[in-house]
Amino acid sequence: MSYPKPSGRSLLARHLTPEVWRLLNDKETRYGVRLAHVVASGLANPDSSVGVYAGDEESYTLFAPLFDPIIADYHGFGPEDRHQSDLEVARLNAPNPDPEGRYVVSTRIRVARNLCCFPFGSALTRRERRIVEATVVRALEDLPGELAGSYHPLYEMDETTKERLIHDHFLFKEGDRFLEAAGLNRDWPDARGIFHNPGKTFLVWVNEEDQLRIISMEPAADLQRVFARLARALAELERRLAFAHSERLGYLTSCPSNLGTAMRASVHVRLPGLAADEARLTALAAAHGLQVRGTHGEHSASEGAVYDVSNKRRLGITEVEAVRELANGVAALIAAEERA
Numbered sequence: 001m002s003y004p005k006p007s008g009r010s011l012l013a014r015h016l017t018p019e020v021w022r023l024l025n026d027k028e029t030r031y032g033v034r035l036a037h038v039v040a041s042g043l044a045n046p047d048s049s050v051g052v053y054a055g056d057e058e059s060y061t062l063f064a065p066l067f068d069p070i071i072a073d074y075h076g077f078g079p080e081d082r083h084q085s086d087l088e089v090a091r092l093n094a095p096n097p098d099p100e101g102r103y104v105v106s107t108r109i110r111v112a113r114n115l116c117c118f119p120f121g122s123a124l125t126r127r128e129r130r131i132v133e134a135t136v137v138r139a140l141e142d143l144p145g146e147l148a149g150s151y152h153p154l155y156e157m158d159e160t161t162k163e164r165l166i167h168d169h170f171l172f173k174e175g176d177r178f179l180e181a182a183g184l185n186r187d188w189p190d191a192r193g194i195f196h197n198p199g200k201t202f203l204v205w206v207n208e209e210d211q212l213r214i215i216s217m218e219p220a221a222d223l224q225r226v227f228a229r230l231a232r233a234l235a236e237l238e239r240r241l242a243f244a245h246s247e248r249l250g251y252l253t254s255c256p257s258n259l260g261t262a263m264r265a266s267v268h269v270r271l272p273g274l275a276a277d278e279a280r281l282t283a284l285a286a287a288h289g290l291q292v293r294g295t296h297g298e299h300s301a302s303e304g305a306v307y308d309v310s311n312k313r314r315l316g317i318t319e320v321e322a323v324r325e326l327a328n329g330v331a332a333l334i335a336a337e338e339r340a
């Protein structure tokens with residue numbers, strides 16, 4: 001295949017030069033992942049922001065001449081840097097940015113994980129995906145206390161239940177064209193599903209963009225409690241499952257924007273004053289290391305002036321630092337809203 005010049009302003013378009021293509025085009029990982037597979041989504045979707053998906057752990061080393069510049073660009077994380085994790089709740093010290101509950105509707109912290117020794121979702125076979133599902137569901141079955149819940153396979157769920165769960169922000173959407181072009185929606189809905197406790201404060205998505213998305217969420221802005229629940233769940237799951245992980249890059253994920261902590265800590269916050277100038281809101285959030293999304297997540301618009309505000313960086317920052325960054329940034333946004 002000759003050099004496919006990417007259009008658009010994605011990180012792929014910036015870093016897939018003819019030289020990088022020539023260098024990597026004939027390489028293949030042990031699980032059979034090639035460069036054309038990694039870049040497929042960004043080529044098909046010129047409006048991508050990132051535009052690449054790793055097909056397996058080895059993609060990050062074999063195709064490093066493409067991934068490393070993308071990683072440096074997104075996270076400010078260089079080739080010599082080493083990622084460090086810190087899930088110690090006692091060190092968090094993140095005060096509730098909205099103790100009177102006037103602005104923050106809800107708080108959600110999720111991390112992505114993939115099982116070690118399998119390809120990632122875009123390169124799984126149907127059979128492997130079913131093995132991943134069975135392995136994960138088994139690990140979730142005997143979680144203690146507040147984490148205990150049940151698994152609901154997508155293929156057994158009726159449309160009304162599914163739509164309600166998506167609308168209420170508990171379940172992933174279907175038919176994402178970025179995931180589609182990456183091969184992450186193959187065999188849909190086979191081996192996909194959601195686990196949750198009765199109160200839906202602890203949830204696990206199975207076989208969406210990553211094999212696990214582990215989520216702690218609840219109304220209002222008690223970041224400390226949401227983080228503590230997530231940390232407890234991760235300690236339990238680490239005992240039961242081995243995750244794809246690298247010394248340098250931390251937890252390994254399909255999209256390089258999620259490497260490291262693989263954590264997105266977000267609040268849904270109502271900012272009617274700042275909503276009058278969304279460009280200014282985005283710039284203000286960015287100045288605090290935060291990213292703004294719409295009310296229904298990535299690639300959605302804001303409804304009723306509710307924005308999804310979260311840490312942008314996930315690599316080269318610890319989990320504790322990422323949540324603290326969110327707490328401080330949200331406090332600053334609320335102060336600006338009060339002035340607006």
Ligand code: ADP
Nearest residue numbers: 106107108169264266267268295296297298308
């Ligand atoms: P991800 O969180 O995996 O990066 P999305 O941006 O698609 O992916 O968000 C997934 C879902 O989580 C969406 O329904 C989104 O509205 C919801 N969500 C994100 N943050 C919050 C929050 N703080 N409170 C409630 N729902 C949230």
Ligand code: CIR
Nearest residue numbers: 047048049050051178255257
């Ligand atoms: C894009 O490049 O715009 C999509 N592939 C999404 C990138 C970042 N989001 C993500 O990983 N969920």
